[in-house]
Amino acid sequence: MKRRSFLKAAPAIALAAPAIGAAPRDAAAQAAPTRNETLLLVQEYGPNSLDMQGIGSSQPVNGVALNCYDRLVRFKRKPFDDVTTSFDIKALEPELAESWQEASDGTSVTFKIRADARFHSGRSVTARDVKWSLDRAVSIGGFATTQMAAGSLEKAEQFVAVDDKTFRVDFLRRDKLTMPNLAVTIPFVFDSEKAIANSGGDVWAKDYLKNNICGGGAFKVEAWRPGTETIYSRFDDWKSGPLPKLRRIIARDIPSPSTRRALIERGDADISYGLPPKDFKDLVDAGRLKVSAVPVPNAIWYVALNAALPPFNNVKLRQAVAWAMPYEHILQGSLFGRGVPMWGGPSTPAELKWPVPFPYSTNIERARALMAESGVAPFSTTLLYDAGSGTIGEPMAVLIKEALAPLGITIELNKIPGANFRGELNKKTAPMVINRFGGWLDWPDYFFFWNYHGNNSIFNIPSYQNPAMDRLIDAARFAPDEASYDTNVRGFLELGMHDVPFVPIVQPYHDVAMQRTIGGYQFWPCREPDFRYLTKG
Amino acid sequence: MRGLLLRLAGSLPALVAVIIVTFVLTRVLPGDTATYFAGPTASAESIAQIRAELGLDRPLPEQFWSYVQALVHGDLGMSLTTGQPVLTDILARLPASAELTLCGLLIGMAIAIPLGIIAAVRQGSLADHACRVIVTAGVSLPVFFTGLLLVYVFYFLLGWSPAPLGRLDAFASPPPAVTGFYLIDAALIGDWETWRGAAAQLILPAVTLGLFALAPIARITRASMLAVLGAEFIRTARASGLSSRTLILTYALRNALLPVVTTLGMVFSFLLGANVLVEKVFAWPGIGSYAVEALIASDGAPVQGFVLTMAILYILLNLAIDLVNRALDPRARHT
Numbered sequence: 052m053k054r055r056s057f058l059k060a061a062p063a064i065a066l067a068a069p070a071i072g073a074a075p076r077d078a079a080a081q082a083a084p085t086r087n088e089t090l091l092l093v094q095e096y097g098p099n100s101l102d103m104q105g106i107g108s109s110q111p112v113n114g115v116a117l118n119c120y121d122r123l124v125r126f127k128r129k130p131f132d133d134v135t136t137s138f139d140i141k142a143l144e145p146e147l148a149e150s151w152q153e154a155s156d157g158t159s160v161t162f163k164i165r166a167d168a169r170f171h172s173g174r175s176v177t178a179r180d181v182k183w184s185l186d187r188a189v190s191i192g193g194f195a196t197t198q199m200a201a202g203s204l205e206k207a208e209q210f211v212a213v214d215d216k217t218f219r220v221d222f223l224r225r226d227k228l229t230m231p232n233l234a235v236t237i238p239f240v241f242d243s244e245k246a247i248a249n250s251g252g253d254v255w256a257k258d259y260l261k262n263n264i265c266g267g268g269a270f271k272v273e274a275w276r277p278g279t280e281t282i283y284s285r286f287d288d289w290k291s292g293p294l295p296k297l298r299r300i301i302a303r304d305i306p307s308p309s310t311r312r313a314l315i316e317r318g319d320a321d322i323s324y325g326l327p328p329k330d331f332k333d334l335v336d337a338g339r340l341k342v343s344a345v346p347v348p349n350a351i352w353y354v355a356l357n358a359a360l361p362p363f364n365n366v367k368l369r370q371a372v373a374w375a376m377p378y379e380h381i382l383q384g385s386l387f388g389r390g391v392p393m394w395g396g397p398s399t400p401a402e403l404k405w406p407v408p409f410p411y412s413t414n415i416e417r418a419r420a421l422m423a424e425s426g427v428a429p430f431s432t433t434l435l436y437d438a439g440s441g442t443i444g445e446p447m448a449v450l451i452k453e454a455l456a457p458l459g460i461t462i463e464l465n466k467i468p469g470a471n472f473r474g475e476l477n478k479k480t481a482p483m484v485i486n487r488f489g490g491w492l493d494w495p496d497y498f499f500f501w502n503y504h505g506n507n508s509i510f511n512i513p514s515y516q517n518p519a520m521d522r523l524i525d526a527a528r529f530a531p532d533e534a535s536y537d538t539n540v541r542g543f544l545e546l547g548m549h550d551v552p553f554v555p556i557v558q559p560y561h562d563v564a565m566q567r568t569i570g571g572y573q574f575w576p577c578r579e580p581d582f583r584y585l586t587k588g
Numbered sequence: 589m590r591g592l593l594l595r596l597a598g599s600l601p602a603l604v605a606v607i608i609v610t611f612v613l614t615r616v617l618p619g620d621t622a623t624y625f626a627g628p629t630a631s632a633e634s635i636a637q638i639r640a641e642l643g644l645d646r647p648l649p650e651q652f653w654s655y656v657q658a659l660v661h662g663d664l665g666m667s668l669t670t671g672q673p674v675l676t677d678i679l680a681r682l683p684a685s686a687e688l689t690l691c692g693l694l695i696g697m698a699i700a701i702p703l704g705i706i707a708a709v710r711q712g713s714l715a716d717h718a719c720r721v722i723v724t725a726g727v728s729l730p731v732f733f734t735g736l737l738l739v740y741v742f743y744f745l746l747g748w749s750p751a752p753l754g755r756l757d758a759f760a761s762p763p764p765a766v767t768g769f770y771l772i773d774a775a776l777i778g779d780w781e782t783w784r785g786a787a788a789q790l791i792l793p794a795v796t797l798g799l800f801a802l803a804p805i806a807r808i809t810r811a812s813m814l815a816v817l818g819a820e821f822i823r824t825a826r827a828s829g830l831s832s833r834t835l836i837l838t839y840a841l842r843n844a845l846l847p848v849v850t851t852l853g854m855v856f857s858f859l860l861g862a863n864v865l866v867e868k869v870f871a872w873p874g875i876g877s878y879a880v881e882a883l884i885a886s887d888g889a890p891v892q893g894f895v896l897t898m899a900i901l902y903i904l905l906n907l908a909i910d911l912v913n914r915a916l917d918p919r920a921r922h923t
Binding site: 089196197262279301303306316319471474 | 743752
């Protein structure tokens, strides 16, 4: 190891020292990246495509979109703690667009694209490329189209290339999520000429873009071996932000969490993504590594109670369950303390945000009283959880089973393999489900729209239907002013607390472990690592 | 030669059965591929769209017909978990599994066969008991446990072994592919640094597998040696004054090897399928972990491709074992 790193470093020293006549920047550009400019990241699994807009793309593909493509805008970065930089979801900063202006009548926004922005191919970025890319996102179907629609970006006619460097988005309706939705990983910009030239007749060049990077982001993909590794190298001509310090990133897929932990603890890996909470707790306690821990915005672990079917269609019974939950035991025993408590709050929400602690806590006397009031006789039921979340879901399920037994509720545990889990949820018949949800766009009404609304999306796992709730959610989503927004948010939060179709447990942390030499860790809604700001050494 | 062709023809029905069974199994097993890949915020329309794209909305016989048609053209379908054609994936991953399994088997053989011989020759001795202990330990320790233990001791504590990052260190590049076996490919171009790197990565997982393979090989060697050593021709040979070395290694061993070779074939195919856990622990990009990942995602094409590949391998392997048996035992040539 040492010998090899010396050999790698030697040419760089040799080139940098006699820099007579050559500009230092040139010398650096020619030398192979040194170990200090190369980052080794280990993760459970890597991307299954290079095209985040494509159908069936897995979570890590967000990282490809983030690092290899630009969007018009990105969220404004703000310090979180001494390890992590986070973001302000309500403020944007330029990426590919150098400036933008909302129309005075509030029906559109016009972006000015950076004059010097270029694709990896060397061609200048034009408004036509932006239009093609956004047209693609709203037309291709699947997740990309759903996500775009979440911000009222639904039709290709909304996107107008005014001239080479001017691009306009026409609003369908007044929606506070439209602008932030342009900064998530989906609406990124392709080199449309190159994509069309290689499309092989497919209107959205799906096959080509799945296997090739065709844009102008800060990194290119140097090699991609699905299931093994992805190697990124810097695009030295990137103009949409400060030039990244890292020149090469090797992202290896290491399925076993124990192996990932050994690699980071021995110092062979620079960053480890996705370790079980137990390992993170140990790493934090040991204190030898840097750990970035951000409560995942908008996200909670919860137990859903089927409000449409007996016996949980009885609100007193649901409240009884909420008072019987072993909250603290779950936080310690299944998440090893890696989360923010979502219980023991005041009876009305302390803050108008999501998630917010519910007024319940572990109080078996109150649970028994409510159980008696509900008039429900002791019964048996089933608790579903995803086998994929086994290390967290399994102990949580066992603790819940034990805690509800004194109420006369006998629980049978049903662990569902990942592939079947969504299918089971879609049936809408499961009485109790352990699950986790968080939206990218961190607004309370966004969470409530997906989870509590009567349109009964797959995430409304309790199949909760309440016209009063729907009115409050809809009114908050398109509220004309701050005051009416606040009233409606307070309204649906209180209703959610009273009716408890979801019993929130904790807000999980997003944990990342890294060596002490690594700096500039940036957390985004998509949770994937952003190599553009990372530093080493 | 003719016998060989007949044998090959005889395995065709098995192959057809495998194709039908895997097809039906992947369709009948619970799990909805379309829902899984539609992603977290999928609407009913987008799920339907994916189902149509994958052809999962068509009747089963029609799906089977298009599957067989593609198969004839060497097309095993697309993997949704890696986004690549299954054939490409398997071709890229099979050498990794085969190299690991072969090395594991060689290590197992190198220890188990001498161990079995000694145990048989000195029956009831300390060596025999030691053999029994080692064999029992080897078979009763689950491979992922042995693997993690070896990683913990030799990588984490002692630092002797390189980081378990897969087939090569992250900063090294693989040799140009000829056979796909890194040890052979690196040796072919004389790149000894890469060869050493690949070998260093290979040792721990291969030893893990070798330990697991010990038991059947050592037990069969011992049992079959015991049977042969008790045979009359050995008594005759001993009475004729042959040295015990010639007796054991030339006469007894050659006869005792027949069942051992048959067992080796079984152990090899067994290891190839069963090294999934070793591949996980050592981040080895083999086909075992590939198939399991696909199974978890109810991604049918890779699973079918995997089973089919294994079936073909198994048939070829049995053929090879027959050939070796013929070479070892003249009697087998006339049956």
